[in-house]
Amino acid sequence: MNLFLKIWRQSRKDAPGEFKEYQVRDITPDMSFLEMLDALNEDLNARGEPPVAFEHDCREGICGSCGFLINGVAHGGQRGTTVCQLSMRFFKDGDRLTLEPWRASAFPIIRDLVVDRSAFDRILQAGGFISAPTGSAPDANAILVPKEAADTAFDAAACIGCGACVAACPNAAAMLFTSAKLTHLNKLPQGQPQRDQRTLNMAAAMSREGFGSCTNHGECEAVCPKEIPIEFIGNMNRDLIRAAWKRRREPLTLSESPKDER
Amino acid sequence: MGTTMLDARIPSGPIEQKWDNCRFEMKLVNPANRRKFSIIIVGSGLAGAAAAASLGQQGYQVHCFSYHDSPRRAHSIAAQGGINAAKNYRNDGDSIYRLFYDTVKGGDFRAREANVYRLAQLSVNIIDQCVAQGVPFAREYGGLLDTRSFGGVQVSRTFYARGQTGQQLLLGAYQALEEQIAAGTVKMHSRCEMLDLVVVDGRARGIVTRNLVTGAIECHAADVVVLATGGYSNVFNLSTNAKASNCTAIWRAHRRGAFFANPCFTQIHPTCIPLTSEHQSKLTLMSESLRNDGRVWVPKKKGDQRSPNEIPEEDRDYYLERRYPSFGNLVPRDIASRAAKEICDEGRGVGSSGQGVYLDFRDAIQRMGLEVVREKYGNLFEIYEKITGEDAYKVPMRIYPAPHYTMGGLWVDYHLMSNVPGLFVGGEANFSDHGANRLGASALMQGLADGYFIIPATVPNYIAANPLAKVDTSHPAFQAVKADVEKRISTMLSINGKRSAESFLRELGKLVWDDCGMARSEQSLQHALAEIPKLRDEFWHNLRVIGTGEELNQSLEKAGRVADFFELAELLCIDALHRKESCGGHFRVEYQTPDGEARRDDENFSYCAAWEWKGEGVAPELHKEPLTFEYVHLTQRSYK
Ligand code: FES
Numbered sequence: 001m002n003l004f005l006k007i008w009r010q011s012r013k014d015a016p017g018e019f020k021e022y023q024v025r026d027i028t029p030d031m032s033f034l035e036m037l038d039a040l041n042e043d044l045n046a047r048g049e050p051p052v053a054f055e056h057d058c059r060e061g062i063c064g065s066c067g068f069l070i071n072g073v074a075h076g077g078q079r080g081t082t083v084c085q086l087s088m089r090f091f092k093d094g095d096r097l098t099l100e101p102w103r104a105s106a107f108p109i110i111r112d113l114v115v116d117r118s119a120f121d122r123i124l125q126a127g128g129f130i131s132a133p134t135g136s137a138p139d140a141n142a143i144l145v146p147k148e149a150a151d152t153a154f155d156a157a158a159c160i161g162c163g164a165c166v167a168a169c170p171n172a173a174a175m176l177f178t179s180a181k182l183t184h185l186n187k188l189p190q191g192q193p194q195r196d197q198r199t200l201n202m203a204a205a206m207s208r209e210g211f212g213s214c215t216n217h218g219e220c221e222a223v224c225p226k227e228i229p230i231e232f233i234g235n236m237n238r239d240l241i242r243a244a245w246k247r248r249r250e251p252l253t254l255s256e257s258p259k260d261e262r
Numbered sequence: 263m264g265t266t267m268l269d270a271r272i273p274s275g276p277i278e279q280k281w282d283n284c285r286f287e288m289k290l291v292n293p294a295n296r297r298k299f300s301i302i303i304v305g306s307g308l309a310g311a312a313a314a315a316s317l318g319q320q321g322y323q324v325h326c327f328s329y330h331d332s333p334r335r336a337h338s339i340a341a342q343g344g345i346n347a348a349k350n351y352r353n354d355g356d357s358i359y360r361l362f363y364d365t366v367k368g369g370d371f372r373a374r375e376a377n378v379y380r381l382a383q384l385s386v387n388i389i390d391q392c393v394a395q396g397v398p399f400a401r402e403y404g405g406l407l408d409t410r411s412f413g414g415v416q417v418s419r420t421f422y423a424r425g426q427t428g429q430q431l432l433l434g435a436y437q438a439l440e441e442q443i444a445a446g447t448v449k450m451h452s453r454c455e456m457l458d459l460v461v462v463d464g465r466a467r468g469i470v471t472r473n474l475v476t477g478a479i480e481c482h483a484a485d486v487v488v489l490a491t492g493g494y495s496n497v498f499n500l501s502t503n504a505k506a507s508n509c510t511a512i513w514r515a516h517r518r519g520a521f522f523a524n525p526c527f528t529q530i531h532p533t534c535i536p537l538t539s540e541h542q543s544k545l546t547l548m549s550e551s552l553r554n555d556g557r558v559w560v561p562k563k564k565g566d567q568r569s570p571n572e573i574p575e576e577d578r579d580y581y582l583e584r585r586y587p588s589f590g591n592l593v594p595r596d597i598a599s600r601a602a603k604e605i606c607d608e609g610r611g612v613g614s615s616g617q618g619v620y621l622d623f624r625d626a627i628q629r630m631g632l633e634v635v636r637e638k639y640g641n642l643f644e645i646y647e648k649i650t651g652e653d654a655y656k657v658p659m660r661i662y663p664a665p666h667y668t669m670g671g672l673w674v675d676y677h678l679m680s681n682v683p684g685l686f687v688g689g690e691a692n693f694s695d696h697g698a699n700r701l702g703a704s705a706l707m708q709g710l711a712d713g714y715f716i717i718p719a720t721v722p723n724y725i726a727a728n729p730l731a732k733v734d735t736s737h738p739a740f741q742a743v744k745a746d747v748e749k750r751i752s753t754m755l756s757i758n759g760k761r762s763a764e765s766f767l768r769e770l771g772k773l774v775w776d777d778c779g780m781a782r783s784e785q786s787l788q789h790a791l792a793e794i795p796k797l798r799d800e801f802w803h804n805l806r807v808i809g810t811g812e813e814l815n816q817s818l819e820k821a822g823r824v825a826d827f828f829e830l831a832e833l834l835c836i837d838a839l840h841r842k843e844s845c846g847g848h849f850r851v852e853y854q855t856p857d858g859e860a861r862r863d864d865e866n867f868s869y870c871a872a873w874e875w876k877g878e879g880v881a882p883e884l885h886k887e888p889l890t891f892e893y894v895h896l897t898q899r900s901y902k
Contacts, residue, residue: 012813030539038543038764045762045817050808053816055331057504059544060645062429063335085648110475111814118452121332125444129437130396134316134714137387137394141351144405145398154398154423157430161334190396 001027001093005040007052008100010109017109019098029089033076034059034066036088053112059084061225064160067167068113069100074164074223082162082225102167106174106210117163119209120177126205127198128181130190149187156183158226165220165228171212176220178206179236180228186239196243203240268521268872268887271675272376277362277893281380284676285719289726296321299725300484302469304456304511306333308428308706309689310490311435312713313721318442320718325482326439326448329455329474329506329819334436337492337504338709341428342549342642344412344420345392345706347385352409356417358382364415365704366894368594369669369697370846370862372527372870375893376676381695381704384711389421391714395434399423411592412551412702420703425549425641431706435713454480455819457747459487459515459685462739465730466515466685470740470747474819477812479751481735481744486684486721489515490713493668493690495528497827497834498779499771501665502534502547508823509830512672512691517829520680521872521885523673523693525830526838529700529847530780531666532598535649535659536618545664546649548621548642550702553591553598555626555635556659558582560619564609570620570658581605589901596699596847596860597901599663603780604858606662613660622658663780667705669696669847670837673872673887677720678712681872683728686721688712693870698846751811754821759804763821766801770794770824774831778838783851787839791832798828833873833882840884843867864896 002025010017024040031039034056041051057065061082068083070076075083078090091097099113107115145153157180165176182199185191191198214233221230273284291299299322303314306328314326330336348361361382366373393399393407399421400408412420423430442448453474460468460481468483494509495501516522533548559580561573582601583590593601602619605611612618627635632655636643643654650660671693672680678694679686689709696704777790801824809815844853844860845867853861869886876882 028539028541031541032543035541035543039541042762042764045806045808046760048806048808051817053814057330057335057506058337058340059505060340060546061648062340062426063337063504065330065335080644081648085645087648087651089651114814117331121334121440121443121450121452124437124440129441130394131441132391132394132396132438133319134312134391134438134718135387137390140349140389140393141406143393145401146405147401147403150398150401153396154430157398157423157433158426160429161332184398185396188396188398190394 001091003027003036003091003094004096006096006098007112009052009112011111013108013110027088029087031088032059032084033086033088034084053114055114056084061085062160064162067102067162067164069102069167071098074102074167075225077223080225080227102163104166104172104211106172107163107166115163117161119211120161120163120174122209123174123178123202123205124181127194127201128185130185131194132190143189145189153184153187156180156187156228156232159228160226162225164223164225166211168219168223169212170217170219171215173214174206174209174211175214175233175236176224176228176230178202179232182239183232183235186235195239196246199236199239199243268673268681268885269675270374270887271677272374273676277376277379280376281383288719288723291722291726293321297323299323300325301486301488301721302327302482302484303488303490304469305336305490305492305689305691306330306436306439307336307338307490307492307689308432308435308709309713310488311336311432311439312710313488313490313688313717314448315435315438315442316714316718317721318445318447320722321447324442324448325451325484327451327454327456327469327471329453331452333439333450333452334433336432337507338432338706339429340504341706342425342547343551344410344422344427344703345388345431345710346412346419346703347389347421347707348382348419349386349389351407352418354417356419358386360417361385361419363894365695365701366697367899368699368701370699370860370899371697371864371868371891371894371896372524372845372889373695373697374889375891377695380716381708381711384715385707387715388707388710392431392434395438397423397430397434410551410554412554415701422551425551425639428706431710435710456491456511457514457822458743459518460740460743461518461682462733462737465683467733468735468740470743472747475814477810477815479744479747481740483733483735483737483740485725485730486686488686488688488717488721489672489691490688491691493671494827494830495665495668497771497831498665498775499767500537500542500545500775502531502545505544508826510823510826512687513826513830515672515680515682515685517875519682519875520685521673521874522670522833523870523872524670524698524837525834525873526778526841526848527669527698527846528665529595529667529669530599530663532595532602532663533621533661534664534666535646536613536615536662538650546645547664547666548646548659548661550595552621552639552642555630555638556591556621556623557625558591558619558621560605560610560612570612570622579610586901593901594699594701599780600849602663618660618662620658621661623654624658627655665775665779667700669693669698669700673870677723678716679720679724684724686717688717698848750822751818754805754807754818754825755811757803757805759806761804761806763805763807763817763824766797766805767824767827770797770828770831773797774834778835781849781851782838784839787835790835791839794828794832794835801825801828836882837871837873841867841871862898
């Protein structure tokens, strides 16, 4: 099949960007979306034009490197699928596709479809860990973890940090990302001692990094390639209230508490 | 040959006490002084992140480098199956000694006993450490840890987090690392690729890097350099490794004097999704935990065109169960891979290409129920469906072997230090513990043993024992290496030929796979050794890299990595040619038993082959580290 692509091209962070049009030919349904872009880049290279920069590494949906918008939808809109796992069998001859990078002020563009997601690392630095210096651990089976808690913690820890939730959110909020890490760590017995502090600090870091507030649109959940459920945001809000109450002070800043915008 | 004696610095005493003895003899650094010493760690996967976090906790000034945007992207994230630990929580006869024994035997007697014993000892601490960090391992209803058995062993010692154990362990190490970054003990240099090693007065004292966003070439000096940069399976182009995984850091260190050990020990993983199209950019692994419950088979008759569910029991050949009755579908990886290749070579392979065998869950679903199978393997079935469009709950999966892991790597002694003083190597990047074949669920174990426990003990000992003159980046050695790096980049940018780096790697990878893949012969290796230099020559005359060095330039990054793969490919074939025996992942067709099993030659090849770089176009020099087996008696492996 042949496809028409409109791709955001921007040579560096502060350079102006623009959409450019390309055509790709002889794409087969057994190719992945990124293999289609590989073919385009091979072509551009041969013609002496700069290839399209896009991030990718594992190409199996686990590293979280890849991600851009396809016709406005993060990762292209196949349920539970990163763009690297997206198969060309979902497209048809003559399709017109617009590819652009995540758009969020907390994720500045580096080049073409590549953005800077280091704000996520800084949210983690604020409290996304359990302090357990090497060598200090008790026997692994000394800590009992109810299966249910372990399963929920795992579901939350499945987040790959790709940033699709931010890109899909009309407010560019990082609530799904942050709440997933909080749910992972706050559910486990090992995570209890730092629970309140962790919650307050990560929430504060989120605002500091310039992510917006959550107004319950639910777009994040819809595009999350790991299908992280929005109920984790509810967990986070409850933990914030708990932490603020216990510390007798206001939550540092946060999403408004759930209210209906629609 | 073998002029330099390689001193592995194996501690004295009985094997159970070697690590304790070693630690007792180590010199310590006063906590108040640690801040004065700087350590460079290249790589942020399991070994790198764990080492950076642990050394940061001790109070050293750590600098961690990664070419990714975040340490969490490192390829350790993709490991699926699990991590071994000799906890014996199952009371099924496991012990540290048994894990040690299994690993030496599974490695086909080409690993150093003392290292492997230590690995088995530390496996126990790793699980404790990871649980304390909040790694969400699978649990039983009583809240205790669950385990399963995994390729090549008969005890249940593998801890797991669904099919995403590597992800969860890496996130644990990454979170510990981020905590140290926040505390100011570790400085993270993301999107920063190591392009060369700097050796001053015979000691590793720093690295030269390229900032991948601005293109700036920068020098970094330190007291110690640790490489934890992973393996080199991408020399085959199509492998299960992530696209960026490469050999540049270890290869550049090799060119600066570090010996490269056993490059021909590469692992071909038996359970990957078969190649489907010629545009395919990588292969996807299906965790071999699937072999616990799935049964491998092919039709008995050649060219049987019936769909698998229509083939009755009597027309199926469960060839692993037939050939290896006591281990069945759980035979080690090298054996399972080779058996699949033989079956397909006989013309009994399945799928459109004929390069595949079935992995069938029908009986498991009948026995345990669909829900249990889904609980155990759900995400793997999903991955399979995404790629192939087939529902493996209904039709058997098709699998085929693919390059997955490299046991070879930079030579290191018991302290994980290379022959270049001050250069330490951890994780897949070193050659240490797996011999000629790695057992399932051992890579995560080794990466974390190196990262959490060994390097954080041996690096301080090196610092304490070797008072070093301060060196900074104005030293002429740094400037000379920096000039080399800049020259190489400008050369690649100025060739202005016709072909992309990607296309060269595709051609090189196919050549190496065909000639030095699952089966190797004198003839195929000679062929590869004749072709590689020609192709490399073309690379340096016909490469085309668009753009400049002063910007994010992914084609330029790729070109540098491909250039190093060319050199490594040649050493890989030289090593494979010299090792006139079959062992583990290295199968020489000339050396097999009458029933087609690998035939080792302990008399002549019971050593580790450590190669020294002698310059471009000059044959490398071989150094041998003899291997002695005092505890595990050399036997022909039998899984029958
Ligand atoms: S490339 Fe790793 S998730 Fe897409």
